Amino acid sequence: MRFSPAALASLAAFVLLLGLGTPRVAEGAILDSAEQDLVTRINAFRAARSLPTLAVSDTLTAAAKWMSADMGGRNYFAHTSLDGRSPTQRMADAGYPAFGTWTGEDLAAGFTTTADVLNGWINSPAHYAVLVNPQYHAIGVGRGYSAGSTYGWYWTADFGGVADVARATPVSRATTQPQPHSAIPAKVALPPDSGYHATWSAQSADPVVYPGAFTTLVVALRNTGSRGWYRGVTEQQATLGTSDPPDIERPELALDWLSANRLATTTTDYVGPGEVGWFEFTVRAPSAGGDYLLALRPVVDGVGWLEDDGIFFTLHVPSTIPGRRVNRVQ
Known part of the structure; x- marks a missing residue:
């Protein structure tokens, strides 16, 4: 397995948040004792x-x-959230630079103690991956209680790659959360696992490509999830996307990619759980010599990013071109 020099990668499991018209949130990082304990x-x-x-x-x-x-x-x-916002959008709306860094979120409901909340996340692979992601440097947690709700207590932990210092822009103004005095039995509820997971299996060697020339590379990923990957099927197709940062467009390297930040899908129509899927794509060397890093990560668009195993290639582009050029792009 290879790791990007920019980061030893882990999963950035994305989740979504948003909310109500009436309940309000605190301005700034005002944590109650339970929220502070969860951070600790x-x-x-x-x-x-x-x-x-x-x-x-x-x-x-x-x-x-x-x-x-x-x-x-x-x-x-x-x-x-019910208004359709993603976690990243909600973080951005609160003033966090979410679209320029790593973000992730864990949710829980029905727990009454911070120890149980954390244990619930630790025992869920998707949530555990968020907890151990080395890319994260900032956190925000919040809990809310509603006596008439299904689970009573609701917990949110939002993670980000940048430790910002600015105070939050209020999302809405709210009163203190009521304390629980309800007979509603506590229930455990974690966000369902999407069923899509992958681990790195193999890849091509780093290529030497002359300016303007191109080369074909492959990446092999094992499907470690419970759901199959279907080529051409919306929200079931596994694709190689750009990373570091996620979704960065690389038009200077793209040649017959799906888009400037989606390189390729599987070479076969179906990759079942436990099977290895192959992704083949072509990169074109820039006109200037140098070393170019291309970081990659699997994604099922419409569902979320899969595990980040730190996949990357370094394209070595010589500054001088020999007399005969090969694989020129016309």
């Missing part, structure tokens, strides 16, 4: 694994508190 537990968990501890972000805290209040107030449990 998450940081202790990461520190024990030699991972960076997370700074509390005002903006991520605002987004997380708002999401928990919205889920409880509107009685739903989903990563996409």
